[in-house]
Amino acid sequence: MKARPVRLVMLGPPGAGKGTQGERLARDRGVPRIATGDILREAVRTGSALGQLAGRVIETGQLVSDEVVIDIVRERLAREDARGGFVLDGFPRTLVQADALDALVGGARLVVIDIEVPEPTLIQRLALRRICSRCGRTAPADAGRCPFCGGDLVQRRDDDVAVVRERLQVYARDTRVIVEFYRRRPTFRSVDGDQTPDAVAADIAAAVASAEGEWR
Numbered sequence: 001m002k003a004r005p006v007r008l009v010m011l012g013p014p015g016a017g018k019g020t021q022g023e024r025l026a027r028d029r030g031v032p033r034i035a036t037g038d039i040l041r042e043a044v045r046t047g048s049a050l051g052q053l054a055g056r057v058i059e060t061g062q063l064v065s066d067e068v069v070i071d072i073v074r075e076r077l078a079r080e081d082a083r084g085g086f087v088l089d090g091f092p093r094t095l096v097q098a099d100a101l102d103a104l105v106g107g108a109r110l111v112v113i114d115i116e117v118p119e120p121t122l123i124q125r126l127a128l129r130r131i132c133s134r135c136g137r138t139a140p141a142d143a144g145r146c147p148f149c150g151g152d153l154v155q156r157r158d159d160d161v162a163v164v165r166e167r168l169q170v171y172a173r174d175t176r177v178i179v180e181f182y183r184r185r186p187t188f189r190s191v192d193g194d195q196t197p198d199a200v201a202a203d204i205a206a207a208v209a210s211a212e213g214e215w216r
């Protein structure tokens with residue numbers, strides 16, 4: 001049986017588990033996970049014009065301009081595979097982006113899941129996080145090699161502790177306001193991300209089901 005489509009936004013600070021949980025959810029629901037950070041890192045890796053523009057911004061923990069990321073998301077949402085739904089991870093990050101997303105989906109309902117994790121846990125998690133230099137997926141530092149493709153694991157340059165502090169400040173300054181922007185909507189849900197990945201996934205599944213119940 002084909003799962004029902006879902007248009008989902010994952011919110012939460014860096015290290016909250018948006019990627020891990022977003023990937024699970026996207027797989028379960030048969031929709032693409034669209035992560036602006038992944039798209040930008042891939043552009044940096046291939047050295048495209050977008051990558052040259054974004055590389056330095058990412059390394060310093062700042063935000064790429066609204067204009068650039070909104071263009072990326074507009075183009076990505078227009079593709080065939082996103083018609084039946086999507087999981088957005090890392091977008092929107094500013095109020096301008098949140099407004100742009102509403103316009104892009106043309107009034108379709110968004111389920112918004114905010115993953116809450118205390119800051120000391122985020123800092124600890126990001127210090128131990130590695131990504132695969134080949135496929136770009138996230139893995140724990142003690143995994144040795146990429147569990148998906150066997151590639152070498154490396155630390156993201158922006159997971160360096162000094163950059164992490166900057167990213168958390170940018171989150172507090174620019175992004176946390178969008179939690180308030182969405183909180184008033186009936187399809188907003190907040191979950192405790194300071195649990196095992198399986199427990200968080202179970203809470204998210206229940207939160208999504210309850211949010212979807214709002215327009216049944």
Ligand code: AMP
Nearest residue numbers: 036037057058062063064069090091093
């Ligand atoms: P992430 O993988 O989501 O942590 O994103 C890594 C970096 O990419 C961020 O620190 C930003 O520099 C950039 N980035 C990703 N998504 C956005 C966005 N929606 N707006 C602005 N910059 C972004």
